[in-house]
Amino acid sequence: xxxxxxxxxxxxxxxxxxxxxxxIFSEKGYKEATVALIAERAGVGYGTVYAHFxxxxxxxxxxxxxDIMDEFYQVASAAYTPNSKEEAYHFTSGNxxxxxxxxxxxxxxxxxxxxxxxxxxRILSKWEEISDRFxxxxxxxxxxxxxxxxxxxxxxxARIVAGTLYYPGEKFLWKIALGKTTxxxxxxxxxxxxxxxxxxxx
Numbered sequence: 001x002x003x004x005x006x007x008x009x010x011x012x013x014x015x016x017x018x019x020x021x022x023x024i025f026s027e028k029g030y031k032e033a034t035v036a037l038i039a040e041r042a043g044v045g046y047g048t049v050y051a052h053f054x055x056x057x058x059x060x061x062x063x064x065x066x067d068i069m070d071e072f073y074q075v076a077s078a079a080y081t082p083n084s085k086e087e088a089y090h091f092t093s094g095n096x097x098x099x100x101x102x103x104x105x106x107x108x109x110x111x112x113x114x115x116x117x118x119x120x121x122r123i124l125s126k127w128e129e130i131s132d133r134f135x136x137x138x139x140x141x142x143x144x145x146x147x148x149x150x151x152x153x154x155x156x157x158a159r160i161v162a163g164t165l166y167y168p169g170e171k172f173l174w175k176i177a178l179g180k181t182t183x184x185x186x187x188x189x190x191x192x193x194x195x196x197x198x199x200x201x202x
Contacts (some may be wrong), residue, residue, distance in 0.1 A: 017049055017052055025112060062122070078091075088201060092197060097186050103177055104176055138166055
């Protein structure tokens with residue numbers, strides 16, 4: 001169905017606000033970014049921002065977060081096909097490396113998200129939702145390992161095991177974003193993948 005002019009204008013305005021939000025957040029950080037600054041940069045009225053983003057700057061940042069984290073999720077969504085512990089190690093190590101390399105690419109945005117966690121319950125809650133999404137995806141891989149009869153223990157809880165992979169990766173994502181590690185992503189990935197696969201597989 002062809003969109004009418006009103007809908008198209010609304011989408012263009014929303015895009016202008018989102019683009020302006022990216023610029024303001026990048027320049028000012030979370031605390032100093034305001035709806036007024038975003039509106040001024042976008043060339044729209046203060047109320048127009050709220051018409052498109054009801055919770056103001058938080059909703060703008062949430063969309064930015066979702067967009068960036070979708071890149072990370074694409075890595076986690078790669079088809080899981082290993083038929084041995086060795087294949088699983090190489091698959092997992094490669095995925096973690098890609099995940100952490102993306103952390104380097106998006107370091108400034110991740111640092112801004114981290115800043116926002118301490119000031120916005122909604123932003124923190126969104127990160128917890130994102131983490132759950134990763135856990136759910138990794139859990140499916142654990143279930144595949146169990147179904148193939150490759151797991152060390154057939155009664156492993158898939159979500160708990162998934163957490164043993166995700167949370168170390170998340171910890172180093174923040175270390176990279178905040179400049180608190182000099183370790184190379186490949187070295188981090190090798191260690192996490194080795195511990196994870198040796199624990200999960202026979």
